[in-house]
Each structure stands twice: as C-alpha cells, then as structure tokens.
Amino acid sequence: MKYAYRAVTDTPQGYYGLPLLKAPVWTWEVPAYFFVGGVAGASAVIGAVARAAGADRRLVRDARWIAAAGAAASPPLLISDLGRPERFLNMLRVFKVRSPMSVGVWTLVAFSQAASAAAFADVVAQRTRGRLPVRVVGDAAGVLSAATGLVLSTYTGVLLGATAVPVWSRNVRLLPVHFGASSIGAAASLLELLGHRHPALNRVAIGAALVETVVGAALDRREAPPSLRPATAAQLVRVGAALAGPVPLALRLLAPRSRTARNVAAAATLAGSLFSRVAWLEAGRESARAPAGRVSEAD
Amino acid sequence: MITAFLTDSTLCIGCKACEVACKEWNGVPSDGFRLTGFSYDNTAGLGHATWRHVKFVERHAPDGAPVDGDAGYRSNVFRWDFSSDVCKHCENAGCLEACPTGSIVRTEFGGVFIQPDVCNGCGYCVVACPFGVVDRRPEDGRAFKCTFCYDRQKAGLKPACATACPTESIVFGELRDLRERAAARLETLRARGIEDATLYDAAETSVGGTHALFIFRGDPEDYNLPGAPEVPTVHLRAGWTSALVTAGLMLAGTALAFANTTRERAASRSAAGRQET
Numbered sequence: 081m082k083y084a085y086r087a088v089t090d091t092p093q094g095y096y097g098l099p100l101l102k103a104p105v106w107t108w109e110v111p112a113y114f115f116v117g118g119v120a121g122a123s124a125v126i127g128a129v130a131r132a133a134g135a136d137r138r139l140v141r142d143a144r145w146i147a148a149a150g151a152a153a154s155p156p157l158l159i160s161d162l163g164r165p166e167r168f169l170n171m172l173r174v175f176k177v178r179s180p181m182s183v184g185v186w187t188l189v190a191f192s193q194a195a196s197a198a199a200f201a202d203v204v205a206q207r208t209r210g211r212l213p214v215r216v217v218g219d220a221a222g223v224l225s226a227a228t229g230l231v232l233s234t235y236t237g238v239l240l241g242a243t244a245v246p247v248w249s250r251n252v253r254l255l256p257v258h259f260g261a262s263s264i265g266a267a268a269s270l271l272e273l274l275g276h277r278h279p280a281l282n283r284v285a286i287g288a289a290l291v292e293t294v295v296g297a298a299l300d301r302r303e304a305p306p307s308l309r310p311a312t313a314a315q316l317v318r319v320g321a322a323l324a325g326p327v328p329l330a331l332r333l334l335a336p337r338s339r340t341a342r343n344v345a346a347a348a349t350l351a352g353s354l355f356s357r358v359a360w361l362e363a364g365r366e367s368a369r370a371p372a373g374r375v376s377e378a379d
Numbered sequence: 380m381i382t383a384f385l386t387d388s389t390l391c392i393g394c395k396a397c398e399v400a401c402k403e404w405n406g407v408p409s410d411g412f413r414l415t416g417f418s419y420d421n422t423a424g425l426g427h428a429t430w431r432h433v434k435f436v437e438r439h440a441p442d443g444a445p446v447d448g449d450a451g452y453r454s455n456v457f458r459w460d461f462s463s464d465v466c467k468h469c470e471n472a473g474c475l476e477a478c479p480t481g482s483i484v485r486t487e488f489g490g491v492f493i494q495p496d497v498c499n500g501c502g503y504c505v506v507a508c509p510f511g512v513v514d515r516r517p518e519d520g521r522a523f524k525c526t527f528c529y530d531r532q533k534a535g536l537k538p539a540c541a542t543a544c545p546t547e548s549i550v551f552g553e554l555r556d557l558r559e560r561a562a563a564r565l566e567t568l569r570a571r572g573i574e575d576a577t578l579y580d581a582a583e584t585s586v587g588g589t590h591a592l593f594i595f596r597g598d599p600e601d602y603n604l605p606g607a608p609e610v611p612t613v614h615l616r617a618g619w620t621s622a623l624v625t626a627g628l629m630l631a632g633t634a635l636a637f638a639n640t641t642r643e644r645a646a647s648r649s650a651a652g653r654q655e656t
Binding site for chain 1: 436482512614620634
C-alpha cells in the first residue's frame with residue numbers, strides 16, 4: 081500500500097514556517113559605518129583628483145579633512161558593534177583575502193593612515209608656507225588614500241553580497257555599484273554643502289545620481305513581489321534609492337542655476353545614501369527570516 | 380583521521396538525549412522554557428544555546444488514503460519523522476572563510492571549530508552560514524556552535540551526543556566508513572519499501588560535502604534544510620569584479636568631471652565668494 085505522506089508543514093512554510101537562516105546580528109553602527117566610510121573614501125578620491133587637476137586648495141583641503149574625519153569616526157562605529165569590543169585588535173592578527181571583512185578591516189587601516197597623513201600634511205604645509213617635502217608627502221598620502229578609498233567605498237557591497245542572506249547574495253553585482261555611486265555622490269554633495277561651488281562637484285553628483293537611478297530601476301525589476309515588497313524594508317530601500325537617484329538628478333538637471341535646488345539635491349543625496357544602507361541591512365534581516373521553502377524558491 | 384556524524388532519522392525516537400548530553404558536556408546555557416506549539420519541538424532550531432536539535436516533522440496521509448484495519452490502528456495515516464540536527468562541519472565552510480580574526484579553524488579531525496578565546500563577536504560568520512547554524516550569544520558577545528566535541532575527540536572519546544544516543548541514530552566514526560555505512564543503510568531502507576529515504580550531505584553543491592551526514596525521508600525543506608546550499612564565497616568573484624568596475628568608473632568619472640578645472644577655476648572662486656589662502 082503506497083501513497084504520498086504530506087508533511088503538516090509541507091507548504092511554502094518549510095518547517096513550521098521557522099527561518100532557515102540566522103538574521104544578521106548587526107545594529108545601526110554597521111550601516112552608519114558603511115555610510116561614513118564610503119563618504120570618506122570617495123572624498124579622498126575627489127581630493128586627489130582635484131589636487132591633480134589643480135583645483136583650488138580649499139577644496140582639496142576640505143576633501144582631505146572629510147576623508148580623515150570619516151577615517152577617524154569609522155573604527156569606533158565598527159568596534160562598538162562587536163560582541164567583544166575589547167578584542168577588536170584580533171581583526172589584525174590575520175589577513176584573509178577570501179573574507180571581505182578582513183580585506184575591509186585592513187583597507188580601513190591603510191586608508192586611515194593615508195587620509196590622516198594627507199590632512200595633516202595640509203596643516204603643516206599651511207604653517208610652513210608650503211615647503212616641497214611636505215607637499216610631496218601630502219600628495220603621496222592623498223594618492224594612497226584615494227586608492228584605498230576606492231576599495232573602502234565599494235567593498236561593503238561585496239561584504240553583504242558574499243553571504244548566505246538571499247536578498248544580499250542575489251544582488252552581489254549591484255551592491256558595490258550602488259554603494260560606490262552613492263558614496264561619491266554623497267561626498268560631492270557634502271563638499272557642496274560646505275560652500276564649494278566647483279562645477280566638477282555638480283558633474284560628479286549628476287553622474288552618481290544617474291547611476292543610482294539606473295541601479296534603483298534594476299532593483300525594482302529584480303526584486304518584484306514578494307521578495308522585497310510589501311515589507312517595510314522594501315519601502316526603506318525604495319525611499320533611499322529615490323533620494324539618492326531621481327530626486328537629486330531632476331533637481332540638478334532642471335534647475336542648474338538655482339543654488340537652493342542644488343543644496344536640496346545635495347541634502348537629498350546624503351540622506352538617501354545613509355538611508356539606503358540602513359534599508360539594506362533591514363532587507364537582509366527580513367530575507368534571512370524566510371522559511372526553508374521560500375529560500376530555495378527565490379533562487 | 381577525518382571524523383564525521385551519520386544521523387539516521389529513520390532510527391531516531393525523538394528522545395532528545397543528544398540535546399541533553401551536548402548541553403551537559405559542553406556547559407551550554409539554557410535556551411529558556413518556551414513552548415512553541417510545534418509538535419514536541421520546543422527549541423525550534425540550532426543556535427548559540429542549542430548545538431544538537433531534534434526536529435519533529437508531522438506527516439499526514441492525504442484524504443481518502445486507506446487505513447489499516449478498523450480497530451483504531453492509525454499508524455498509516457499519521458507519521459512522525461524525528462531528525463537530530465547539528466552543525467554540518469562543511470568541507471567548504473562559509474563561517475570559516477568569513478571569519479576575519481582566524482578564530483574559526485579546521486581541526487585535525489576535519490571539524491570546524493570556533494576558538495572561544497579568539498572570537499571577538501563580529502557576527503560575520505552568522506550571515507555566512509548557509510545552514511543557519513552559527514549564532515552570536517547576546518549575553519556573551521561571541522559566536523557559538525557545535526564544537527564536534529573537539530575536547531573529547533582529542534582524548535579519544537566519541538562526541539557526547541553520539542555517546543548518549545540510545546538507538547544508534549547518531550553514529551560517530553571515520554568519514555569514509557560512514558559514507559559506506561550510509562549507502563548500505565539506504566539500500567536496506569529501499570529494500571524495505573521506504574523509497575523516499577535520502578542521504579543529505581550537500582556533496583553536489585559548492586559546499587563540497589559535509590562532515591555531518593543525514594538520512595531522512597522526504598525533502599530537505601521539510602527539515603528546515605536548504606535544498607541547494609551554497610558556500611557564500613562563490614559570490615566573491617562577481618562581487619569583487621563589480622567593485623573593481625565601480626572603482627574604475629568612480630575614478631574616471633571624477634577625473635572627467637575635473638577635466639576643465641583650470642578654465643573653471645576663476646569662475647569657481649568668485650562664485651564661492653572666497654579667496655584662496
């Protein structure tokens with residue numbers, strides 16, 4: 081006598097609808113670091129390029145200071161999120177190229193050295209009326225901070241993507257683009273809000289907003305219901321993407337002469353950049369809570 | 380010697396001796412006295428305080444299925460599948476790869492072990508485990524999971540759960556032997572007409588096989604196991620390629636944006652209403 085037994089739980093529910101995966105244990109400090117570190121890294125890039133292009137020194141100095149300040153603010157955020165903060169130095173006992181977190185930690189270490197050296201060199205250069213060795217050291221540190229800054233503002237996408245969390249790993253190609261573009265958009269915006277009117281900042285911000293708009297649209301198409309919608313995390317992701325993409329893009333293109341429009345665009349970019357990082361962590365939590373049946377279905 | 384577990388669900392009676400023995404030997408803290416209402420499973424899943432977990436899968440025959448006799452013997456309309464879950468000790472372990480402190484290591488027995496004196500509780504292993512095994516203990520701050528009774532194995536003993544199991548549902552031994560044993564057992568089961576019995580060892584996936592083998596009836600999803608687990612490092616190439624392309628775009632885009640700087644410098648200065656110092 082043969083007939084198919086059906087598990088009580090044999091539905092999309094998996095095992096009593098219990099989550100298969102463990103949700104991320106990270107708190108607000110981690111997305112805050114993604115934002116701060118990303119802006120700092122991108123700001124170092126702007127600083128180095130501006131310096132090489134011969135832009136005014138005030139812009140270069142401010143960009144370097146944003147990078148240094150971000151580099152200083154990042155470790156406390158990361159350390160306070162650890163379960164055992166007093167053991168943070170254990171991060172530096174190994175280097176593992178296959179662990180994005182290990183790569184990120186070492187990148188952050190290199191970046192903070194370079195970024196603070198570049199900012200400090202600016203101060204010294206000012207005091208010493210710009211002696212050549214100081215300038216050379218400052219510029220070399222600036223270049224190094226830009227190189228590590230590029231990694232710093234993009235690796236966080238790999239960090240999330242190379243996990244078992246379905247919504248993150250599904251978007252592993254998109255996340256580095258998303259985080260990188262919103263980082264440099266936010267860095268240019270921050271410099272604008274500090275009073276810099278260099279037209280290149282506007283162009284950088286337009287480019288970043290354009291990429292963010294495309295990324296947002298691609299996400300909308302891929303993450304159709306029910307993977308992200310109608311849950312709250314999806315709304316957060318959407319708000320963040322709109323603030324960092326279409327909103328500043330429209331403001332900058334439609335009102336190119338309006339200072340107010342540009343300031344609003346800059347503020348929206350910064351808010352969207354921070355917002356979308358918080359949203360991605362929340363989306364990960366939601367995605368990890370899916371029962372067994374749903375996880376395999378989604379891929 | 381590479382050791383392994385073979386957990387045979389068809390022999391499990393759901394006594395939870397493995398859970399208790401594990402807790403006793405390893406000093407694992409209480410996981411509360413919550414009643415879930417999910418059959419007799421009140422621990423719900425593996426976690427920082429549950430390193431062995433017995434699952435209770437209740438199965439009903441479809442409506443209209445024949446019932447043996449009419450004296451109230453209902454064994455054919457309801458079936459209980461018990462299965463004792465544990466850390467899989469993957470061949471390609473996501474947690475081990477992700478760990479930025481080197482706290483998670485591979486032992487000489489092939490098991491995956493979290494060194495408690497090194498772990499700083501970063502939480503990356505938690506999201507790197509495709510089986511949802513590793514968990515951070517909030518009141519402690521570090522990540523915990525099955526140690527494969529590394530201390531007992533060092534002393535030449537069997538892990539506590541396998542020692543306590545009264546039905547040999549949990550067998551401990553050499554990985555190669557257990558694979559043979561599992562194959563033989565599946566043949567026996569099939570010969571007895573239990574055709575839905577399967578071996579679950581993730582050998583065909585990027586996980587590359589596990590050191591905890593399972594025999595159970597039905598789909599992995601019924602037991603809250605992933606049908607196609609992937610070690611997260613398979614996503615590294617796509618992720619880093621994308622990061623590299625993005626970095627190139629950021630640099631090139633910024634350089635392009637600043638290309639006309641010399642010409643625009645004067646305009647920028649007057650627009651900002653500032654003097655360069």
